[in-house]
Amino acid sequence: MPRYLSGWLKEVVDNALNRPYISMQRSRPIYSLYESILNAKEKKRTAIIAEYKTRSPSGFFAERDAIEYAKLMEENGAIGLSVLTEDKFFGGSYENLRNIANTVKISILMKDFVVTERQIDTAYNLGADSVLLIVRILTERELINLLDYARSYKLEPLVEVHDIDDLEIALNSGAKIIGINSRNLSTLELKLQNVKEILPLVPNDKLKVAESGISSREDIEDLKKSGADAFLIGTLLMKEPAKIKELL
Numbered sequence: 026m027p028r029y030l031s032g033w034l035k036e037v038v039d040n041a042l043n044r045p046y047i048s049m050q051r052s053r054p055i056y057s058l059y060e061s062i063l064n065a066k067e068k069k070r071t072a073i074i075a076e077y078k079t080r081s082p083s084g085f086f087a088e089r090d091a092i093e094y095a096k097l098m099e100e101n102g103a104i105g106l107s108v109l110t111e112d113k114f115f116g117g118s119y120e121n122l123r124n125i126a127n128t129v130k131i132s133i134l135m136k137d138f139v140v141t142e143r144q145i146d147t148a149y150n151l152g153a154d155s156v157l158l159i160v161r162i163l164t165e166r167e168l169i170n171l172l173d174y175a176r177s178y179k180l181e182p183l184v185e186v187h188d189i190d191d192l193e194i195a196l197n198s199g200a201k202i203i204g205i206n207s208r209n210l211s212t213l214e215l216k217l218q219n220v221k222e223i224l225p226l227v228p229n230d231k232l233k234v235a236e237s238g239i240s241s242r243e244d245i246e247d248l249k250k251s252g253a254d255a256f257l258i259g260t261l262l263m264k265e266p267a268k269i270k271e272l273l
């Protein structure tokens with residue numbers, strides 16, 4: 026069982042425990058998220074992971090065609106796509122993930138509240154190249170088990186932290202890609218400053234992803250100075266997809 030949780034986080038995790046398993050034959054190769062970020066880092070290119078989400082608990086709402094969005098992001102140099110599959114709170118679907126995976130040749134992150142191996146089986150089958158593992162909702166043992174399980178498919182998870190305690194657990198678990206999320210999961214407030222403070226504490230042999238609340242080229246430059254290797258951006262690009270051209 027995942028950690029003790031309350032409120033919407035408890036509900037989202039309870040739902041995740043009962044998500045159906047999708048059985049299908051994966052038809053695309055793995056486009057490694059780890060290698061994609063590393064490659065951009067080595068070439069000193071800005072690594073953007075563009076997120077497809079249509080709503081969220083903080084009140085975000087956008088209507089946009091998933092395939093058009095994914096193609097535009099790929100054509101404009103995004104190194105990856107983060108696709109929300111959580112349905113109740115984020116309006117996501119496995120169908121969007123499968124359709125996007127059938128369309129693009131860049132890395133795809135299944136963005137969900139992953140707490141079971143069955144969800145990782147499904148991510149792989151649908152064509153995802155990585156899964157999100159959120160430290161806040163998992164025990165350290167569960168995190169280690171799910172990391173190992175994802176790697177058995179050659180999927181390297183993005184392990185998300187919100188504070189220094191989470192970071193310690195992520196490092197103990199052997200995570201290789203660490204995402205620092207500026208959104209507080211309880212209050213839903215954004216605080217980019219938290220990300221800037223935690224980034225320098227992440228060892229340099231990890232790949233570091235800044236997540237949430239990035240709204241300009243200046244934010245990216247600031248986060249780079251603090252050590253970020255990649256940037257996960259949803260709201261800005263879902264509202265104005267053409268902005269990707271200004272970010273790279």
Ligand SMILES: O=C(O)c1ccccc1NCC(=O)[C@H](O)[C@H](O)COP(=O)(O)O
Nearest residue numbers: 081082083236237238239257258259260
């Ligand atoms: O996006 C939300 O409002 C949200 C609310 C509660 C928990 C998580 C939430 N978002 C998850 C994410 O990680 C973001 O969608 C992602 O980092 C992109 O953030 P943004 O660019 O701020 O949309």
